[in-house]
Amino acid sequence: MNITVASxxxxxxxxxxxxxxxxxxxxxxxxxALKDINLDVNxxxxxxxxxxxxxxxxxxxxCINRLEVHQEGSIIVDGTELTDDVKQINxxxxxxxxxxxxxxxxxxxxxxxxxTLAPIWVRKKPKIEADELAMELLKKVRIPEQSQKYPGQLSxxxxxxxxxxxxxxxxxxxxxxxxxxxxxxxxMIKEVLETMIELADSxxxxxxxxxxxxxxxxxxxxxxxxxxxxxxxxxxxENFFSNPKSERTKLFLSQILNH
Amino acid sequence: MINTKIPxxxxxxxxxxIVQILVLAxxxxxxxxxxxxxxxxxxxxxIQTSVSFFDDVAPFKIGFSPFLEFDxxxxxxxxxxYIGILNTLLIGALGIAASTIVGxxxxxxxxxxxxxxxxxxxxxxxxxxxxxxxxxxxFWNFAVFLATLPPPKKSIELGFIYxxxxxxxxxxxxxxxxxxxxxxxxxxxxxxCFCFWINKRSKKQFEQTGKRNSIGLxxxxxxxxxxxxxxxxxxxxLGFDLPVLGKFNFKGGGQLPLPLFSLWFALTIYTSAxxxxxxxxxxxxxxxGQIEAARSIGLTRTQMINMIIIPQxxxxxIPPTISQFLNLTKNSSxxxxxxxxxxxxxxxxxxxxxxxxxxxxxxxxxxxxxxxSLFTSFILNAYNRKMQIVER
Numbered sequence: 259m260n261i262t263v264a265s266x267x268x269x270x271x272x273x274x275x276x277x278x279x280x281x282x283x284x285x286x287x288x289x290x291a292l293k294d295i296n297l298d299v300n301x302x303x304x305x306x307x308x309x310x311x312x313x314x315x316x317x318x319x320x321c322i323n324r325l326e327v328h329q330e331g332s333i334i335v336d337g338t339e340l341t342d343d344v345k346q347i348n349x350x351x352x353x354x355x356x357x358x359x360x361x362x363x364x365x366x367x368x369x370x371x372x373x374t375l376a377p378i379w380v381r382k383k384p385k386i387e388a389d390e391l392a393m394e395l396l397k398k399v400r401i402p403e404q405s406q407k408y409p410g411q412l413s414x415x416x417x418x419x420x421x422x423x424x425x426x427x428x429x430x431x432x433x434x435x436x437x438x439x440x441x442x443x444x445x446m447i448k449e450v451l452e453t454m455i456e457l458a459d460s461x462x463x464x465x466x467x468x469x470x471x472x473x474x475x476x477x478x479x480x481x482x483x484x485x486x487x488x489x490x491x492x493x494x495x496e497n498f499f500s501n502p503k504s505e506r507t508k509l510f511l512s513q514i515l516n517h
Numbered sequence: 518m519i520n521t522k523i524p525x526x527x528x529x530x531x532x533x534x535i536v537q538i539l540v541l542a543x544x545x546x547x548x549x550x551x552x553x554x555x556x557x558x559x560x561x562x563x564i565q566t567s568v569s570f571f572d573d574v575a576p577f578k579i580g581f582s583p584f585l586e587f588d589x590x591x592x593x594x595x596x597x598x599y600i601g602i603l604n605t606l607l608i609g610a611l612g613i614a615a616s617t618i619v620g621x622x623x624x625x626x627x628x629x630x631x632x633x634x635x636x637x638x639x640x641x642x643x644x645x646x647x648x649x650x651x652x653x654x655x656f657w658n659f660a661v662f663l664a665t666l667p668p669p670k671k672s673i674e675l676g677f678i679y680x681x682x683x684x685x686x687x688x689x690x691x692x693x694x695x696x697x698x699x700x701x702x703x704x705x706x707x708x709x710c711f712c713f714w715i716n717k718r719s720k721k722q723f724e725q726t727g728k729r730n731s732i733g734l735x736x737x738x739x740x741x742x743x744x745x746x747x748x749x750x751x752x753x754x755l756g757f758d759l760p761v762l763g764k765f766n767f768k769g770g771g772q773l774p775l776p777l778f779s780l781w782f783a784l785t786i787y788t789s790a791x792x793x794x795x796x797x798x799x800x801x802x803x804x805x806g807q808i809e810a811a812r813s814i815g816l817t818r819t820q821m822i823n824m825i826i827i828p829q830x831x832x833x834x835i836p837p838t839i840s841q842f843l844n845l846t847k848n849s850s851x852x853x854x855x856x857x858x859x860x861x862x863x864x865x866x867x868x869x870x871x872x873x874x875x876x877x878x879x880x881x882x883x884x885x886x887x888x889x890s891l892f893t894s895f896i897l898n899a900y901n902r903k904m905q906i907v908e909r
Binding site for chain 1: 723724725726728804806807809810811812813814815816817820824825828829
């Protein structure tokens, strides 16, 4: 397994990081949401970000595809720095897939149309090719039979799997997950997590904000704990769960694991 | 012991039946009373209610009748009624078309991230929807257009088009050579079919190869050139009746009288302010998550507006906009103020004064508006259902 810690530059020197975040600062008005974040993500690495609500974990991954604008520092995705340049932003967005807590499927389009919209209009793929690709990915998330239905006709778990397929249809290099299971029933959490585990096994680079510690333990190469806009601790899952260093992490883990 | 029998006066079905019978009786009595009062009043004043006046010649002039020929001394009352309906339909159609376009434009600008544009749209909306329509119609007609446009002798000329304080005067086409005109129409029809076929083919090509070609513009330009060439090839089957300056105003040609123009302008501005608010409400009703999802898959702003926001916003925009369309059609009756000859002016106004047949004339006017409104909402509700079903 490829476990790298961002601060140790020597270990990452031979593998070029796909995302480099340095000295990132973000404010909402006067509220300092992200404080001096430094993070390198390597190809095929799976990172789980956890922390209490309001700790800035969602804000961090939303900065990576510029759903949020940062004020200081830099984010470089696959060699392109995120600036105000609309063309660059759209290029990065089409290379970075995102899955949301509330799925955000387009309710007026069928499942298949949800998946083919961006390949056709952004990637300029022929419709036939886009359809084929979408069906292949819908098979992968195990709902090809729902392709002609509308999102409103599906269960939450199915909708979230469609959302994953929609993001994958752009053949992204990185996938971001913003609390993908927080709005789901326990049974549906399982089906979505299974899909995500399969995706992880296929070698996708993933950044996942989640409270599913079982998933973190099983899949993550690195677990990051954030609090008050800062990265408090990062480690591989074995050390993170068995031997947390900071008091804040210990408190968080005891609260999240003992209920 | 359980007693299942309840007293009848505590049974909700019995109670509701009683209430319904009472209301029905009251309403029937009210209608009967109105009917009897009307009949006795008519008898008292010696008014004979009959439709025989329909075929009498109308002793007044109607200046604007673009669809039916008006001939003073020949045109009958019932023809005046038809002219009124057609003129109302004309202003309704013109107003609906223009206010929809302007309303959408202003509504979208209202939500623009550009501060200045957004505030200008806000001022537009708040000024025009808060001033009474009658005032606006009179303002545009008397204070703006009549005051600023020159008299007929000093008309603003644009080729054979003249603009003056009486209105806009244009050449009016008429069919010169009927056979050639029919041939020309047939050729144009074939050309139109050809354009549709090309369009369909390019759409198919786009689906198969992903290559997008802007065929629409070539199609349009090609069709226009084709139409002009075939027109001259057939020896110009249309003639043009040119407006000629007479003693007081232009004679002949087509004309858009100033009252129609003022009314159209005021109705458009007034109604578009309301439609803009509907559009704004519709667009803001699309959740933030939809916009984030659209951005996250790399759609451009224009693609996002066209493919994600507008289709979802339409479901919220259409129902209140139907009401605005109905309002516009009914508000066109305020044309009395500037002298545009629509149904209330020529039928419920002049014709009623001339004949005194209030009962029939008012009833017919009501029925006309009722039919127009029901027809409009029928069509738009069908469209609305199509947009709503899409979700599931």
